[in-house]
Amino acid sequence: MALDIKICGLKTPDAIAAALTGGASHVGFIFFGKSPRNVDPETAGRLRTAAQGRAKAVAVTVDADDAALDRIIAAMRPDMLQLHGRETPERTAELKARYGLPVIKAFSVHDATDLAAIMPYRGVADRLLFDAKPPKGSDLPGGNGVSFDWRALAALDGDVDYMLSGGLNAGNIAEALKATNAPGIDISSGVEVAPGEKDVRLIAEFFQAVRAATNTMSGAA
Numbered sequence: 129m130a131l132d133i134k135i136c137g138l139k140t141p142d143a144i145a146a147a148l149t150g151g152a153s154h155v156g157f158i159f160f161g162k163s164p165r166n167v168d169p170e171t172a173g174r175l176r177t178a179a180q181g182r183a184k185a186v187a188v189t190v191d192a193d194d195a196a197l198d199r200i201i202a203a204m205r206p207d208m209l210q211l212h213g214r215e216t217p218e219r220t221a222e223l224k225a226r227y228g229l230p231v232i233k234a235f236s237v238h239d240a241t242d243l244a245a246i247m248p249y250r251g252v253a254d255r256l257l258f259d260a261k262p263p264k265g266s267d268l269p270g271g272n273g274v275s276f277d278w279r280a281l282a283a284l285d286g287d288v289d290y291m292l293s294g295g296l297n298a299g300n301i302a303e304a305l306k307a308t309n310a311p312g313i314d315i316s317s318g319v320e321v322a323p324g325e326k327d328v329r330l331i332a333e334f335f336q337a338v339r340a341a342t343n344t345m346s347g348a349a
């Protein structure tokens with residue numbers, strides 16, 4: 129099965145073009161005021177057109193209310209919604225029904241005990257995303273550029289569809305894929321030169337590293 133690759137926190141046409149050229153399956157737009165990657169819905173709506181028919185455009189929100197989500201959905205027309213806050217299973221189901229969109233639910237992980245949190249979301253969220261816990265003092269629930277111990281995911285049932293996230297970069301993606309065999313990966317800070325500033329060269333290098341890693345793994349199988 130092909131590996132899904134989400135480049136998240138995109139804000140410029142150049143960065144989106146680099147993500148699509150590299151072969152991103154998903155491109156993510158952040159709607160969170162405190163984030164250096166925050167975009168307004170209208171800007172995201174213009175930017176996401178480049179991805180039409182090439183990659184899924186994901187709206188990333190954090191405990192957003194209906195009014196904020198209505199505006200995002202109307203202006204951006206996302207293919208998927210990513211819930212990166214404390215949205216309950218009930219709220220997740222409600223949003224899926226309200227917008228008729230597939231939902232990615234994010235979970236923060238430190239060790240295998242954190243995986244118990246996913247149980248009530250199974251059959252509700254379409255996909256899970258495992259991210260590291262934010263460092264102390266961070267204002268951001270995601271996009272912190274920190275990893276968790278990937279061995280925590282060894283306890284997962286084989287049929288859980290998820291994206292591995294948190295502190296990935298060209299230097300560690302081979303090890304991350306080897307440790308987890310994740311069906312999808314998600315990256316933001318690892319392709320930036322400063323918080324919120326994507327770099328087209330780093331994006332290209334990340335895709336190269338992913339290709340090298342997956343070629344090595346398929347050769348070894």
Ligand SMILES: O=C(O)c1ccccc1NCC(=O)[C@H](O)[C@H](O)COP(=O)(O)O
Pocket residue numbers: 136137156158160163164165188189190212259268269270271272273274293294295296314315316317318
């Ligand atoms: O990236 C942000 O600024 C952000 C802010 C608020 C909620 C979620 C956010 N990012 C969500 C993502 O999917 C990131 O790609 C993920 O957390 C990984 O980020 P990184 O560790 O920087 O690669």
